[in-house]
Amino acid sequence: MQLHVSQLSAGYGARTIVRDISFTLHRGEVLVVSGPNGSGKSTLLRILAGLQAPAAGTAYYEAGGNRFDPRDARHLIGWVAPDLALYRELSGIENLRFFARVRGLAISDAALYDLLAQVGLGKRGDDRLAAYSSGMTQRLRYAFALLHRPPVLLLDEPTVTLDERGAAVVDQIIAEQRRRGLTVIATNDPRELRYADLILRLGG
Numbered sequence: 001m002q003l004h005v006s007q008l009s010a011g012y013g014a015r016t017i018v019r020d021i022s023f024t025l026h027r028g029e030v031l032v033v034s035g036p037n038g039s040g041k042s043t044l045l046r047i048l049a050g051l052q053a054p055a056a057g058t059a060y061y062e063a064g065g066n067r068f069d070p071r072d073a074r075h076l077i078g079w080v081a082p083d084l085a086l087y088r089e090l091s092g093i094e095n096l097r098f099f100a101r102v103r104g105l106a107i108s109d110a111a112l113y114d115l116l117a118q119v120g121l122g123k124r125g126d127d128r129l130a131a132y133s134s135g136m137t138q139r140l141r142y143a144f145a146l147l148h149r150p151p152v153l154l155l156d157e158p159t160v161t162l163d164e165r166g167a168a169v170v171d172q173i174i175a176e177q178r179r180r181g182l183t184v185i186a187t188n189d190p191r192e193l194r195y196a197d198l199i200l201r202l203g204g
Ligand SMILES: Nc1ncnc2c1ncn2[C@@H]1O[C@H](COP(=O)(O)OP(=O)(O)OP(=O)(O)O)[C@@H](O)[C@H]1O
Pocket: 012, 017, 035, 036, 037, 038, 039, 040, 041, 042, 043, 044, 186, 188
C-alpha cells in the first residue's frame, strides 16, 4: 500500500490554497500535515479522501499492484473529521449497523460491540448520540472509520474534543494502523507531530 502525490495544487474558484505538493507515503508510515488555520490541511485531506478534486497534479493509491484514484478508493479509506456527521437520533450501535450495511459489510453485533469497546464506548453503545458528549461522538467516528479495517486512515484533527483516555485510544489506533497500512493526519496541535514519520508544513 502506497500513496503517491505529485505536483498537487488545490483551491476554491480562482483562489489557490495548496500549491505544488509532492510526496510518497508507504505502508507503516504516518504523515502529519501541519500548518496554521486556513492553510489547506482539511482541503488536502478531502482530496486524499476523494471528496474533492485537485486543481492540478495527481494523487493516487497503489494497492495490490493496482492504482486507485481517491474517488474510487472508498473501500480502502477510513475517514475521521469533525464534520463527519452521524445520526444523532440513533444509538452508537445502530449507527455502526447502518453504515456497515451501506458499505455492504457483514459484521456481527459482537464485532460491532468489540469495536465500541476498543474506542472506549463499551457501555454507551445503546445510548442515542443525542446523549453523547462531543468527545464520545469523536470516539464513535473512529469506530465508524475502522468498520472495514481500512489500509488508509485519514484523520482530520484526530484528538479534538478528546480527553486523555480518548487521546490514548487514538495512540493505540495509530499504532495498529502502522501494521495495517498508512495514516495521514491533519493538525495544528504540535503534540501530534510525535506521530509523524514525515511532516508536511503548509502555509509558509
Ligand atoms: N468549500 C469552500 N469554499 C471556499 N473556500 C473554502 C472552502 N473550504 C475551505 N475554504 C478555504 O480554503 C482555505 C483552507 O481551508 P482548510 O479548511 O483546508 O484549512 P485548514 O488548514 O484545515 O484550517 P483549520 O486549521 O482552520 O482547520 C481557507 O481559506 C478556507 O476559507
